Amino acid sequence: MGNVLLKVDNISLSVNSNVILNNLSFSVEKNSINAVLCPNNCGKTTLIKTLSGITCLDDGEITLNGIELNKDNFNKYILEVGTVLEDIDNQFICDKVNDELKYPLTNLGCSFDEIQKRIDIVSSVLKLSLILGKDITRLTYFEKIKVLIAASIVHSPKLLLLDDVFRFLNVKEKKGLFKLLKDVNNKLSIAIIFTTSSLEDVLDVDNIFVINDGQVVMNGSFDNIIYNDNELSKIGIEIPLMIDLSRKLEFYKLIDKIYYDPDKVVDKLWK
Amino acid sequence: MEIKLRNSKSKNIEVKNKIISLQETNNLVYKHLIEDYNPVVVDNKNLYFVSDTVLDELTLINKYPELEVLGNILKLFGYTNEFFDKNIKDLSTTEKICLNILRNVEKAKDIIVFNNLFLGLDLNSQKALVRIINYLCEINYIVIIRSDDVNVLYKCADYSILATKTIIKYDETDKIYTDVKYLMKHKFDVPTLSYITYKAKEEKNVRLFYRKDVRDIIKDIYKHV
Numbered sequence: 001m002g003n004v005l006l007k008v009d010n011i012s013l014s015v016n017s018n019v020i021l022n023n024l025s026f027s028v029e030k031n032s033i034n035a036v037l038c039p040n041n042c043g044k045t046t047l048i049k050t051l052s053g054i055t056c057l058d059d060g061e062i063t064l065n066g067i068e069l070n071k072d073n074f075n076k077y078i079l080e081v082g083t084v085l086e087d088i089d090n091q092f093i094c095d096k097v098n099d100e101l102k103y104p105l106t107n108l109g110c111s112f113d114e115i116q117k118r119i120d121i122v123s124s125v126l127k128l129s130l131i132l133g134k135d136i137t138r139l140t141y142f143e144k145i146k147v148l149i150a151a152s153i154v155h156s157p158k159l160l161l162l163d164d165v166f167r168f169l170n171v172k173e174k175k176g177l178f179k180l181l182k183d184v185n186n187k188l189s190i191a192i193i194f195t196t197s198s199l200e201d202v203l204d205v206d207n208i209f210v211i212n213d214g215q216v217v218m219n220g221s222f223d224n225i226i227y228n229d230n231e232l233s234k235i236g237i238e239i240p241l242m243i244d245l246s247r248k249l250e251f252y253k254l255i256d257k258i259y260y261d262p263d264k265v266v267d268k269l270w271k
Numbered sequence: 272m273e274i275k276l277r278n279s280k281s282k283n284i285e286v287k288n289k290i291i292s293l294q295e296t297n298n299l300v301y302k303h304l305i306e307d308y309n310p311v312v313v314d315n316k317n318l319y320f321v322s323d324t325v326l327d328e329l330t331l332i333n334k335y336p337e338l339e340v341l342g343n344i345l346k347l348f349g350y351t352n353e354f355f356d357k358n359i360k361d362l363s364t365t366e367k368i369c370l371n372i373l374r375n376v377e378k379a380k381d382i383i384v385f386n387n388l389f390l391g392l393d394l395n396s397q398k399a400l401v402r403i404i405n406y407l408c409e410i411n412y413i414v415i416i417r418s419d420d421v422n423v424l425y426k427c428a429d430y431s432i433l434a435t436k437t438i439i440k441y442d443e444t445d446k447i448y449t450d451v452k453y454l455m456k457h458k459f460d461v462p463t464l465s466y467i468t469y470k471a472k473e474e475k476n477v478r479l480f481y482r483k484d485v486r487d488i489i490k491d492i493y494k495h496v
Contacts, residue, residue, distance in 0.1 A: 039396075040363070167364075236393045245467075248486070252493055262467045266470040
């Protein structure tokens with residue numbers, strides 16, 4: 001219990017009479033990287049908005065670092081969380097990257113030295129030094145995501161929430177972003193929860209919550225959930241081709257584990 | 272219809288009711304395609320709308336939207352006609368992607384480019400998208416798909432174009448993406464299943480057939496291991 005950072009207890013939420021979250025419960029440990037995996041239209045954005053305090057709950061409790069999310073604690077709660085929503089372009093407030101990073105700290109009343117120190121830390125972790133002076137309109141999609149992540153962790157929250165940020169990135173960018181998230185997790189001790197509908201994005205996370213019909217239907221590491229590939233397919237999660245092939249070859253006892261490299265599969269099959 | 276891509280000396284591409292994929296090492300042919308034919312390009316990065324409801328957004332583009340065609344696309348995506356009356360602010364991202372396709376089909380004359388449209392879609396939405404692409408071909412649109420994932424191109428397209436500075440190959444997809452040696456020589460991406468088959472044939476002397484579906488290749492492998 002001492003290691004639990006976020007506790008979500010039986011939360012429910014309906015939008016326009018559609019049940020989006022239905023008695024959803026899970027908990028997240030400190031300094032861990034967690035993925036919420038669910039098909040499209042299953043309430044990923046609603047969940048992130050709920051956890052960040054943007055959307056109010058119908059029922060249930062959310063406790064982050066011992067602070068319960070309610071009217072009285074709202075100001076304390078939101079200091080513990082940083083959020084990046086999916087609609088990247090609509091989340092910028094300033095024109096320049098540097099100003100974007102300064103903005104939350106200025107609002108919190110930090111001193112000039114403190115602001116500079118914190119910006120230096122996040123920009124070195126997220127490798128933003130070269131674009132600090134740039135106009136936000138001149139940034140690539142990938143750079144914009146990095147800046148938004150930096151702006152949401154610059155006030156040192158305990159939890160970073162990312163809503164489907166991997167969605168429109170190519171394979172190389174996805175790998176790059178995941179590496180940066182690992183650095184954020186390790187160097188700044190910030191736990192991360194991100195949502196996705198792709199299994200390829202969750203290969204290296206500590207814990208995966210598979211959500212369907214507003215409830216957690218599976219929970220565990222990648223190695224645990226991948227052996228439920230039939231159920232994942234049933235709820236609409238695409239199994240990546242090499243994993244699908246490996247699992248089927250495993251079923252026929254032709255190989256003994258999952259291979260991600262086609263060369264290794266060929267070598268294993270025909271020694 | 273015949274489209275001539277400017278950067279090719281002798282390639283007039285005759286296409287009719289077909290899905291064409293385009294893979295190129297730089298974007299020159301794509302650039303010329305845009306300049307010469309001004310096709311509608313659908314991608315998932317510009318999900319911005321200016322109206323309140325779905326129907327308002329569609330009537331903004333065309334005063335009298337082709338509701339029958341749009342209704343059919345909705346049906347293929349698994350939505351009903353009630354979708355037209357929805358508030359845009361209440362739409363989920365997948366619904367916004369669907370609306371984006373609808374408004375682009377409204378705009379399109381004859382060529383539609385689907386640019387990395389499978390990114391971020393789950394299995395059911397991907398299947399729906401394939402059905403929509405096939406439907407658009409049936410009603411005489413030329414659909415050109417581009418994707419960073421070559422497996423998508425191999426699975427979905429009827430014909431494929433490979434281009435470097437100019438078009439170097441245009442043929443049926445099955446022929447293009449099973450010529451692995453050629454693809455590798457010219458540094459194009461190779462579909463995973465084609466690569467496995469090629470490796471097994473070339474390096475292990477196994478008689479495998481080129482397949483598009485994992486289940487089919489499993490049967491072949493089972494016979495030959």
